[in-house]
Amino acid sequence: MKKYLMIIRNSFMSSIIYRFHFFFTSLSNVFYIIIIYFLWRAIYKGSGGSINGMTFNQTFIYLALAISIFCLFKTWTDWGMSYQIINGIIVMNLIKPMDIQLLEMCNAIGFVFYNFITVTLPALFIIIFIFQPGVITVSNLMLFLLPMVLAFFISFNIDYIIGLTSFYTESIWGISIAKDTIVLLLSGALIPINFFPEILRKIVGFLPFQAIYHIPLTILISKDMSIYEYLKFLGIQLSWAIALYALNRFYYSRAIKVVTVNGG
Amino acid sequence: MNIVKIESLSKHFKILKRSEGFIGAFKDLFSRDYKIIKAVDNISFKVQEGEIIGFLGPNGAGKSTTIKMMSGVLEPTSGSIFINGYIPYKDRKKYVKNIGVVFGQRTQLWWEIPVIESFKILKEIYKIEPHIYNENMKLFNELFNLKALYPIPVRKLSLGQRMLCDIVASFLHNPKIIFFDEPTIGLDVSVKNKVQTLIKDLNKVKKTTIILTSHDTGSVEALCRRLILIDKGSIIYDGDILKFNRIFGAYRTLKVELEQFEGSSIEVLSKTIGEKFPCKLPIPVRKDDDGWISLTINQDEVKLQDVLNYIMKEYPIKDLKIEEIETEDVVRKIYEGELV
Known part of the structure; x- marks a missing residue:
């Protein structure tokens, strides 16, 4: 197990080396949050209180955190794997006694820690102290942690599917961009799922994406969630996590047979 | 053990045959034309x-x-x-x-x-x-x-x-x-x-x-x-x-760059060297793309110095170098039956 901890540590250390990257990622997310704040304030101005059962504070918190989580989980796993295939560096991982899926996940976790410092902490600071929305309670925060871990696991496995696809296609540029857009939209990170039309909301319920953003964020901003509802949410997340993990195990066993090592 | x-x-390896040019690149998007490479x-x-x-x-x-x-x-x-x-x-x-x-x-x-x-x-x-x-x-x-x-x-x-x-x-x-x-x-x-x-x-x-x-x-x-x-x-x-x-340690590649050397006279040079220095297999004389002429010489059979002297006498030499035999030449020699 210790070797995987070393990978996490190393991935984190490698990412903080580039200082400018560090500062600019922090800044860009803060700007985005400021934009959603004014955009949704304008939308709410004519509406007298709540739209689709959500107050302005809830919507703003939901969206600001959603984009922060999106940045938090943006670990470039799929891009990294495709890069490894195109340049043939994948061989260096294959000659080490390590599981590729776990290795990629550890790299992603290291990156998440980095993202947490650069993106999530400043965002949380701004949301809580500058905009003072005041809907988050400490107990909600506690309940929020476990769903976040599961959300990361699901998000990682979706990236990893795309990454494995590069074993066949080498470049995944188009697929990855499409994935980002689909995930952002169907997970409720751009527009809260409560704002979706009825049919779309039903479809989204059958997809794994809402388990990444919608479920943890709903848990965070709900005022009185029953235990039953909480466990139901966790159940949905857990099922998706297991299903995607199993799918990836199978996909890997197929993809590794066709892997080509470019160059040299 | x-x-x-x-x-x-x-x-x-199964490799997609790539077509040439701009239109070819578009064609390849839909092409299923594979060839097998035996690596x-x-x-x-x-x-x-x-x-x-x-x-x-x-x-x-x-x-x-x-x-x-x-x-x-x-x-x-x-x-x-x-x-x-x-x-x-x-x-x-x-x-x-x-x-x-x-x-x-x-x-x-x-x-x-x-x-x-x-x-x-x-x-x-x-x-x-x-x-x-x-x-x-x-x-x-x-x-x-x-x-x-x-x-x-x-x-x-x-x-x-x-x-x-x-x-x-x-x-x-x-x-x-x-x-x-x-x-x-x-x-x-x-x-x-x-x-x-x-x-x-x-x-x-x-x-x-x-x-x-x-x-x-x-x-x-x-x-x-x-x-x-x-x-x-x-x-x-x-x-x-x-x-x-x-077998191959005795081989050297002699490379010379000659002045006023026409492409046609390579056959003449090859022929005269073949006659002058008889070997088991005739000494290969090749003209490389960069204009250099290379001769692969087995020193057990012929003295490199003699060949060089002969060429210097016949043609004005601009430049010369002597190299160890290249892997490609070794491979060619083996195909010609040198090691059996």
């Missing part, structure tokens, strides 16, 4: 424990593909492969614990962090016992004095320094067998020698089986007692390097 047993191993075609050999063997062959002969199959990265199309008690591609994770691999053009060290940190990660990855790790680190330091490189991030090392670190790293977990794919590629002569001593010394101390590939005859000669020559995916020679040397 045989540590490597390979029988009728093949690897075929490795039906090779068999065995390796004894503790041996150093060299794979020699021109670029694209299938050396690297063989190494990649032996290190468990690629799955063979057909044939059997059995190394150190494992079928590499089947039990990859268990198998690679006891092997080391160095690819000359890539590094197994972590790019952004200091060398010593990479070693520490490798220690965890291979679960190296602390006393073995310390012992090896001490040994490396005694032999090659690498301590000065430890605090430097890998991306700041020169190619030669990186290569030394990479080779040392591959010995760190006391593997039974190590594969070196072009370990001396791109290195200058002094670093090349250093790398060769490094491999040789570590083989002597640790009794590790070593399989290395190269496209230049020199580095294989310096290290190996047994040589496998491979071309177009097939083994064309497998045996003692001394025998190989006896």
